Amino acid sequence: MSLKEEHAYCCHVEAEPDGKPCYNNIKMYLERWEYPEGITNGQKKSIPRMANCFFLNKEVLYKRTPDLGLLRCVDVSEATKLLEEVHAETCGLHMNGFVLAKKILGAGYYWMTMESDCCKYVQRCHLC
Template sequence: MELDMDINELLVIGDFDLLIHQVQGEWATKNEKSLPYVNLAQTLFKKFRKIEFRHTPRAQNEFADALATIASVIQHPESSHIDLLRISLKEEHAYCCHVEAEPDGKPWYNDIKIYLERREYPESITNGQKNTIRRMANGFFLNKEMMYKRTLDLGLLRCVDAGEASKLLEKVHARACGPYMNGFVLAKIIL
């Protein structure tokens, strides 16, 4: 695409150090499956006036991951013109905007937890609200101080308040739990 757009100078940023060194010819390519790709890349980059390769560790490559995700869902237009993509950087991660603190400072499941512990309702609620709490409590399980929600497959999901949810999201999005893990392992770590 860069050649079609008459780009003469190119900066390639990658998080796979081995591949960058192989394409530059600094290291030998031993994997026979990747050899055709490396040869093609070496042929293509000779067509540029200037090309530079830069390695960026995966942990610092969030922006490239986001761009790759966007590129994978946008269909490439038939014309050689691609509209400019405007990107604005936010002060905090997007997931921080989705965890709302409880207005009364109590966890969202507080009324259900009190009902399961003591069979008591909050003060000044209607009979309809009492019925709702009682009906919802059937889907929850209380083990000492930990509250769990039963799933259809008889699993248990731990209930967390807004503060703990924010910490878990930060851990997951910072890949503190490990890079590129599958959903099952990630769920076990969170739970």
């Protein structure tokens, strides 16, 4: 099926292969100060560096912004709902992927592949 033949509702954030959120390694590191099993030495160096940009409040992980704000990290199902709801709001079909990502950030939400997911979603929606 080509890109033009797909409906916009088929274009959602891709699920993580292991069923855990993409930020799970960072969350585990901040909760227990330990690494997941089977990671490489390079990953052991990058996880603490990345964790500096995040804040864990009980079970909820937040990403710190340069202006000291906090963005709530969401999983695949929440990200999909956000894409659909925010895109269907005021701008409708006139919104591009970068504007959609900016609106979601402005609403206080974040996921690691947000910008590319927003661009893909808008592109497929506009081709319908």
